[in-house]
Amino acid sequence: xxxxxxxxxxxxxxxxxxxxxxxxxxxxxxxxxxxxxxxxxxxxxxxxxxxxxxxxxxxxxxxxxxxxxxxxxxxxxxxxxxxxxxxxxxxxxxxxxxxxxxxxxxxxxxxxxxxxxxxxxxxxxxxxxxxxxxxxxxxxxxx
Numbered sequence: 001x002x003x004x005x006x007x008x009x010x011x012x013x014x015x016x017x018x019x020x021x022x023x024x025x026x027x028x029x030x031x032x033x034x035x036x037x038x039x040x041x042x043x044x045x046x047x048x049x050x051x052x053x054x055x056x057x058x059x060x061x062x063x064x065x066x067x068x069x070x071x072x073x074x075x076x077x078x079x080x081x082x083x084x085x086x087x088x089x090x091x092x093x094x095x096x097x098x099x100x101x102x103x104x105x106x107x108x109x110x111x112x113x114x115x116x117x118x119x120x121x122x123x124x125x126x127x128x129x130x131x132x133x134x135x136x137x138x139x140x141x142x143x
Contacts (some may be wrong), residue, residue: 034099063079095128095129096128098128098142099128099131099135099143100128102131102135102143104131104134105128105131109127112130112134116134117135119134119138121133121134121137
């Protein structure tokens with residue numbers, strides 16, 4: 001950080017007075033679902049000097065990735081993988097809620113596995129998957 005002059009009676013252009021690091025606006029980042037905007041100039045100059053001012057470009061994406069010791073491609077792959085995991089977890093939660101209303105869902109998993117073996121139905125998987133296969137084998141309607 002470079003500060004020149006002090007006090008409200010300083011004369012000169014704002015660019016001559018000081019230069020401060022851009023800081024991310026995390027509230028707008030959350031609202032924008034992934035785009036990382038920086039704080040507006042007026043808001044940034046109202047913040048006190050902090051540790052972030054001692055590291056040039058500390059919040060720039062290139063600097064953050066350099067510190068993380070990963071390539072940009074690895075970051076993209078990681079987030080795509082996490083996005084798929086979240087999507088699967090969401091779908092599992094929806095299916096689980098759907099099948100919770102079925103009478104078979106009240107049974108314990110080992111009981112459901114036994115029922116599957118008796119009817120020659122695949123007994124592996126998550127509980128709602130087993131219930132779904134059993135309900136199909138018993139010609140029951142989906143809830």
